[in-house]
Amino acid sequence: MTHVATLIADPAQPMRDEMWRRAARSLPASGAPVWLDPGFALDIPFTPPGESDNRAMAAALRAALGDARIDVVVQQAGGRRKRMLLADMDSTMIGQECVDELAGFIGQKARVAAITERAMRGEIEFAPALRERVALLAGLPAAAVDEVIAKRITLTPGGRTLVRTMRRHGAYTCLVSGGFTVFTARIAALIGFDENRGNRLLVGDDGRFLGQVEEPVLGRDAKLETLRELRRKLGLARHETLVAGDGANDLKMIGEAGLGVAFRAKPLVAEAAAARIDYGDLTALLYAQGYRRDEFAEE
Numbered sequence: 001m002t003h004v005a006t007l008i009a010d011p012a013q014p015m016r017d018e019m020w021r022r023a024a025r026s027l028p029a030s031g032a033p034v035w036l037d038p039g040f041a042l043d044i045p046f047t048p049p050g051e052s053d054n055r056a057m058a059a060a061l062r063a064a065l066g067d068a069r070i071d072v073v074v075q076q077a078g079g080r081r082k083r084m085l086l087a088d089m090d091s092t093m094i095g096q097e098c099v100d101e102l103a104g105f106i107g108q109k110a111r112v113a114a115i116t117e118r119a120m121r122g123e124i125e126f127a128p129a130l131r132e133r134v135a136l137l138a139g140l141p142a143a144a145v146d147e148v149i150a151k152r153i154t155l156t157p158g159g160r161t162l163v164r165t166m167r168r169h170g171a172y173t174c175l176v177s178g179g180f181t182v183f184t185a186r187i188a189a190l191i192g193f194d195e196n197r198g199n200r201l202l203v204g205d206d207g208r209f210l211g212q213v214e215e216p217v218l219g220r221d222a223k224l225e226t227l228r229e230l231r232r233k234l235g236l237a238r239h240e241t242l243v244a245g246d247g248a249n250d251l252k253m254i255g256e257a258g259l260g261v262a263f264r265a266k267p268l269v270a271e272a273a274a275a276r277i278d279y280g281d282l283t284a285l286l287y288a289q290g291y292r293r294d295e296f297a298e299e
Helices: 016-024 052-065 089-093 097-108 109-119 126-135 146-153 161-168 183-191 220-234 247-256 265-271
Strands: 001-011 034-039 041-046 070-076 084-087 173-180 195-199 201-203 209-213 241-245 258-265 275-277
Touching: 001 016, 016 041, 041 109, 052 070, 052 275, 070 109, 070 258, 084 089, 084 097, 084 161, 084 220, 084 275, 089 097, 089 173, 089 183, 097 109, 097 126, 097 146, 097 173, 097 183, 109 126, 109 247, 126 201, 126 209, 146 183, 161 195, 173 183, 183 195, 220 247, 241 247, 247 258, 258 265
Parallel strands: 084 173, 084 241, 173 195, 241 258, 258 275
Antiparallel strands: 001 041, 001 070, 034 041, 070 275, 201 209
16 A cells, blocks of 8 residues: 555544544555454555545545544655654644733733734744734843743643654754844753744843844744755655644744644644644544554653
8 A cells, every 4th residue: 555544533433443444445445454453453455546635635534534633644654753753832732822921921912912913923024923913021030931821831642752753763853043142952852852042032131031032033944944044954855754733834844844734723823734633632643644552741
């Protein structure tokens, strides 16, 4: 079989047999399913009659599954396990947008969150939107970051398992964010990434934010260049890379990856990415690579 369709259930709603059988019947020349995690994730191998449009095939399978909370990833069967992971931070590896949470200290969370949402949907340019939001933080004590991390940030379920499992199997992992290094450094350490990159918020001698971000802003192009730079440094081919993100500034790196995943993403990103995860947690990215549940590194 040349291709594989991976079905991944919402962790709270196990997959019934009738669901995966319905999907298997809609695939051309499908083989016997292989359970990666009984009830929650399985591979269905198949061979398309001609050149396969994997994204269109996944969309057809989602349609066949109806309203079942099951994610579908379709790809070639070979080379699924990746040797590098590049992941966005805000609303991907964590459940929040850090700049929005900082703005909450000055009573501007709703205003800033509205700008963030528009930028992530691709409705406005990322860099000027970031500068506008950062300007509102002028005078806020930099120590507010400690409280945000301690009380307002939650790690996305499955993130530690994803990173630790890939690293155990020899992959390199990098957290890359249009957010800020005061967050990426600590979040990366909590999750277990090899390295992290982000924007630097400028702080005055009095320990308060100046309302400025160091230029140039790390945005869509810089994320793409990070992927290319690490690929060159590690001597990897394009197909050996995995990228996950949710916003418009992730589009270029998602499109350049061997497997680019829109994780609970904005509509623009979900429509463009080769793969999308709407219901699963971050362990879905392991199942998509063919990892079995008993191969996971525990958090």
